[in-house]
Amino acid sequence: MTDEHEFVDPISGKTMTVVFGPEPLSPYDGKHGVRHDGCDRLADVSPELDAWYCTACQASGRISGAWFMDMWMTRGALHPP
Numbered sequence: 001m002t003d004e005h006e007f008v009d010p011i012s013g014k015t016m017t018v019v020f021g022p023e024p025l026s027p028y029d030g031k032h033g034v035r036h037d038g039c040d041r042l043a044d045v046s047p048e049l050d051a052w053y054c055t056a057c058q059a060s061g062r063i064s065g066a067w068f069m070d071m072w073m074t075r076g077a078l079h080p081p
């Protein structure tokens with residue numbers, strides 16, 4: 001199943017949505033990330049940089065990395081290396 005969580009991008013002031021796709025989750029697998037205008041790909045999130053970036057359309061913005069990781073761990077899907 002897919003989880004969606006809204007947040008406000010502090011740069012654009014827009015309400016954005018983080019999407020967590022079906023299990024298993026792994027970083028940069030294209031199944032989770034930030035949905036953004038005019039693009040059908042989910043942008044990668046770099047929690048350590050408080051940023052998101054889309055490799056397909058080069059859109060980028062800001063997101064709380066701590067909040068993102070909270071959402072991730074709430075799913076019970078965090079697998080430490």
Ligand SMILES: [Zn+2]
Nearest residue numbers: 039054056057
């Ligand atoms: Zn994009």
